[in-house]
Structures are given as C-alpha cells and as structure tokens.
Amino acid sequence: MGQVMGFNADAAGFQSARDMVTQMAESESAQLAGMARFMASQGLDARLRARDWTGFxxxxxxxxxxxxxYDVKLKSAFEKFSSGISRDLRARAAQGRCCFWATTRATRTACWARTRAAPSRRFAPMRTWRPAMRWMTRCSRPS
Incomplete structure (x- = not known):
C-alpha cells in the first residue's frame, strides 16, 4: 500500500488531512481508493500502466x-506479483468468502482461523480446524 502525505489529502479525494486519516484508519479499501485517486490526480496511473518505473x-x-x-524495487515487485497470485492473496480471498458464507460469529471465526492456518486447503473437514482455533486465541478475531 502506498503512502499519501496529509498535504495531498485533496488530491487523494478527501476533504482534509484529518478526514483522510479517519477514513483510511477504517479500512484497507479506503486506503486503496485514496491511493488510487492520488495516483490518478498526479498522472502516476499512466506511468504504471506504461511500466515506466523510473518515471513513476x-x-x-x-x-x-x-x-x-525505488524504480528497481517497483520493477522487481511487479515481476514477482504479475507471475501469478501469491499464497497470501489466496488466503485473503478465502477469508473474504468466509465473511459472506458464515452465518454466525462462531462459524465466521472458525472459517477465518482455518484460512489463516492453511489457505491452500479451503474445504477441509472441521477436525483440521482445531489447530487453527488454537492459533486464533493468540490473534484478534474478525467482527
């Protein structure tokens, strides 16, 4: 995720720096949207589409x-992540599905923990969730 300085809040589509901080603290989606608006307002999106790492x-x-x-790091990151979806992104996607599929907090928590513990085994039997539940007691739970 990129960073936007407070004096660029308007360019990122926020009313003020305080508004930007408040909204970005609420969700990753707000952070991503603000960063995308900032990049578009500065013409950075065109440089990314052109893969002009130095210009960006x-x-x-x-x-x-x-x-x-920074240009070398951008190119390297692009090459790494454009070669296919990473394990972490698959886990994040599975966690998102859990939020929609689960009907109770207990089911949602179990599903969330299960995807964090073993993201490559999406639909394993409940018995495989027990170690994940132990992991979950050490971490914050989804709401």
Whole structure:
C-alpha cells in the first residue's frame, strides 16, 4: 500500500488531512481508493500502466528516488506479483468468502482461523480446524 502525505489529502479525494486519516484508519479499501485517486490526480496511473518505473519513482518519491532504488524495487515487485497470485492473496480471498458464507460469529471465526492456518486447503473437514482455533486465541478475531 502506498503512502499519501496529509498535504495531498485533496488530491487523494478527501476533504482534509484529518478526514483522510479517519477514513483510511477504517479500512484497507479506503486506503486503496485514496491511493488510487492520488495516483490518478498526479498522472502516476499512466506511468504504471506504461511500466515506466523510473518515471513513476521520480514523480512519486522525488528526484532522489535513485538513492533507494525505488524504480528497481517497483520493477522487481511487479515481476514477482504479475507471475501469478501469491499464497497470501489466496488466503485473503478465502477469508473474504468466509465473511459472506458464515452465518454466525462462531462459524465466521472458525472459517477465518482455518484460512489463516492453511489457505491452500479451503474445504477441509472441521477436525483440521482445531489447530487453527488454537492459533486464533493468540490473534484478534474478525467482527
């Protein structure tokens, strides 16, 4: 996820820096939407579509982008993630499905924990969920 400075709140589609922080603290969706609006307002979206990593890095990070090799890191990340969906994204998608399929908090919690523990086995029998439930007691539960 990218970062947007408070003085760019208007360019990111928010009324103020405070409004931006409030909305972005509420959800990943708000963070992503704000970042997308900011990139579009700065013409960065076109640079990404053109895979102009140097142009994007120079505009987003400033003229000293090269000191931290931001363009190289962007290209590397694009190549890594464009080669196929990662395991983490499959787990996130499965967790999203759990929120829609589960009808009770207990079912939703079990489903959420199960996908975190073993995202590649989406529909395993309930007996495989027990270790995941132990994991869940150490972490925050979905609402």
């Amino acid at each position: 890095a120079r505009r987003y990070n400033g003229p000293s982008y090269w000191k931290n090799a």
